[in-house]
Amino acid sequence: MSAYVALLFRTARHLGFARDEGFYFAASTSYARWFDLLLRNRHEALTRTAIDQAWNINHEHPSLMKSLFGLSWLFLHEKWHLIAQESLSFRLPGMVMGGLGLWLVYLFGYRLTGRHRVGLMAAALLGLMPRVFYHAHLDCFDVPVMTMWVAVLYCHWRSLDGGFGWSLATGVMWGLCLETKHNAWFVPILVVVHWLVTRGGEFLSASRRGNFPLPLSLPMMALLGPVIFVGLWPWMWFDTLATPDGHPGRFSEYANFHLHHAYYNMEYLGFNWFRPPFPRSYAWGMIVFTVPAITLLLGLLGVSTQLTALARELSWLPSALAPARSAWGARLKTFADAWPEDRRGSVSFLLLGFAVPLGPWLSPKTPIFGGTKHWFPAYPFLALFAGLGFWALSRLFEAWLGERVTRTWLAVLCLGAALVLPAFSQTAHSHPFGLSNYTPLAGGAPGGADLGLNRQFWGFTTASLVPYFNAQARPGASVYIHDTTWDSWVMMQRDGYLRGDLRAVWQPAEADFSIVHHELHMNEVDYQNWVTWQSPRVAEVLTYDGVPIVSVYRRP
Amino acid sequence: MLLLIPLAAGAELVAEWVTEARVPREADWRAAQQYLRQTRRDGDLVASAPLWTDPLARRYFGDLISLADAARPDATRYRRALVATIRGREHPDFQGWRETAQQRFGPITVRTLENPAPAQVRYDLIAHLHPPDARGFRVLGNDSLECQWRTGINVMGGGLGQGALAPPNRFTCSNEGWNYLGVTVIEDMEHRGRQCIWSHPVQGGVMATEWPEAQVAARLHGHHGLAYEAERGDDEGHIGADVELRALVDGEEVGRSLHHDGEGWKVFDFDTLRFANGTHRLRIEIRTENAGMRHYCFEGDLR
Secondary structure: OOHHHHHHHHHHOOOOOOHHHHHHHHHHHHHHHHHHHHOHHHHHOOOHHHHHHHHHOOOOOOHHHHHHHHHHHHHHHOOOOOOOOOOHHOOOHHHHHHHHHHHHHHHHHHHOOOOHHHHHHHHHHHHHOHHHHHHHHHHOOOOHHHHHHHHHHHHHHHHOOOOHHHHHHHHHHHHHOOOOHHHHHHHHHHHHHHHHHHHHHHHHHHHOOOOOOOOOHHHHHHHHHHHHHHOOHHHHHOOOOOOOOOOOHHHHHHHHHHEEEEEOEEOOOOOOEEOOOOOOOHHHHHEEEEEEHHHHHHHHHHHHOEEEEHHOOOOOHHHHHHHHHHHHHHOOOOOOOOOOOOOOOOHHHHHHHHHHHHHHHHHHOOOOOOOOOHHHHHHHHHHHHHHHHHHHHHHHHHHOOOOOOOOOHHEEEEEEEHHHHHHHHHEEEEEEEOOOOOOHOOHHHHHHHHHOOOOOOOOOOHHHHHHHHHHHHOOEEEEHHHHHHHHEEEEEHHHOOOOOOOEOOOOHHOEEEEEEEEEHHHHHHHHHHHHHHHOOOEEEEEEEEOOEEEEEEOOO | OOOOHHHHHHHHHHHHHHHHOOOOOOOHHHHHHHHHHHHOOOOEEEEEEEEHHHHHHHHOHHHHHHHHHOOOOOOOOOOOEEEEEEEOOOOOHHEEEEEEEEEEOEEEEEEEEOOOOOOOOOOOOOOOOOOOOOOOEEEOEEEEEEOEOOOOOOOOOOOOHHHOOOOOOOEEEEOOOOOOEEEEEEEEEOOOEEEEEOOOOOEEEEEEEEEEEEEOOOEEEEEEEEOHHHHHOOOOOOOOOEEEEEEEOOOEEEEEEEEEEOOOOOOEEEEHHHHHOEEEEEEEEEEEOOOOOOEEEEEEEOO
């Protein structure tokens, strides 16, 4: 875990700042100043005026991660000077969450099977998904909520064996997950569905006797979730449900923002999708095009090896399916047995852990603008199945090796390393163009361009042009920064990476240099430059594997 | 199974390396540039394929690609195209063209393509959109207000959703910034840039452009469309009103074309044979029932 965080820390240095990061820099700073005030003058900090002033900014998203970003900046950069580069101090909590996510996946895999190799392989393959690696650098919420999702589900899974402690932990973690990002609202659905499919029969028969054996996690979540959600988010302390004059309160505002979110634009298979109906294949297509094939293959193997266990868990399946179940079992038993009989319904739990985050994209009305990041919580479970697939494969390998080698563990380690290599290679090659990267199944970045897949979003690739601007621009030159936010531009200067005399401007005509981030629906900005300069000639094109990422126009 | 998955991992690794190895290098583009400079003749179109390589073509061959070439309405007027091609892809503008030569520069192949039936353009409306060749009018009822030709105006605006920008030289027709006749570039529904004459219709009236001494040929050929964000409609699927283009030669109608949202960069082709081989007054009128968000543009030539 710490190695992954160290790797993220080291490779974040020149990774450009995404649009949303710019917003969160500003919000986190505001929150951090409130925390500082809280330490100095608690009475003043807890007034509504102080709270509204500090927490109004970016109040459409919960505050946990932004608070951590801000506290990291306040203490590690501003007060204690432990991190010299300001942006890194904001980003560090996100990176730590990425590392924690890998550790939790390892732990989950190990606890599932009692085999380190399952957990290790799952963690490695999760960390080596190019998109996860990119997002894990950022002061954003997508990797943190992936980690929180695993954390809640892990606690709940442990609680299914009984025990008050894990149920209590589930409630606490769900509250923290809610405070991280709204994906958390799907956790209760998963818990209930899992309970119904694995213990629905028991529940029915018990309920006839007047018993209602629900998992203890559910009441804990109901009790603790909202308390933590509101308790850690000062913005929600006032007018939570309604304003004094009876209008909907702040929770309603938060919910409506996400329930009626703008659709934005996203290219997929050559078409710019901007309003529903969106293609139902989007999530699956993007998984195939962005997750290394070896991870998908091992994941499929992992699922197939657990079908016997799954059939056992779904005992309510019609008896007509029993022969099919045993046929599967007979065929697949060769590869791996499930872990010893457990009452937790672990395989269906893992499957739901993967499927529920993807559920919203069954609806053609769900926005697709986030690319893959919005279903990141599914990926740890894909990785866990890949770990199970590796377990099955390594057992076959061990059987094949027999007495031929003395250090079997070393041979298995080599096999694991060989299998991880393509994912490692793609992830290493993807940096710092994580959102432009496509797997060999798509034909790489050029194949993605041929297929008409989104090239990038958030305007973060401007950072890759900093050496060009630093070298080419006259003192005080202006740059039209297109999709990059002002906060993101300024952060490059505060970090000392971009020359401080270069000015961001908002129309090409005011600029000495004008950039265009290549996304299909942003082509119009290219044409605006053509009209402005009365020429289509570009001075520089930033490419990734030969694919245009950013064009630079220069005042003639 | 034991072999299959490690083999798949190996194949994935090799596929990645092969993709990276096939990426054209700077030196390949430079070599193609040298070849194009030597080979290109006046009137040749320089382009690249697939379409997504267009910024690279404008980077390396920028001095060989004019604004009119880059934002061409179609390729029918060109006799020959030199197309820097990678990955064996085709450019949609040159379907049916005959390849007469090809030269390789690493992964780049410069293909020489010949148009089997190039059009002979006698008079291009965009090229002549300036006084004294052209005049513009905003007509409301019986009032015909002549638009004023202005030059060297600062180009203002830009950014996502801002649409086409008003050019520095244009006929301004009112104090409204959008109410002008001028050569701009719109993003069409295929996201391609199209150079055309901005002619946003006015409510209850007509926007008219006249070329008093147009050299008329057998046909008036052109396209019309709206800027992408205006034509695609809003998030609820609401679209705008149809826009009608009406062409008159010496006051006599030669054709009209109705543009409906979603039709994209729509071609029109009117018979003007009876006026051919002489100079005549050509007038294009644009009207609509509801002028809201009608970021409309047209282009045409007499051929």
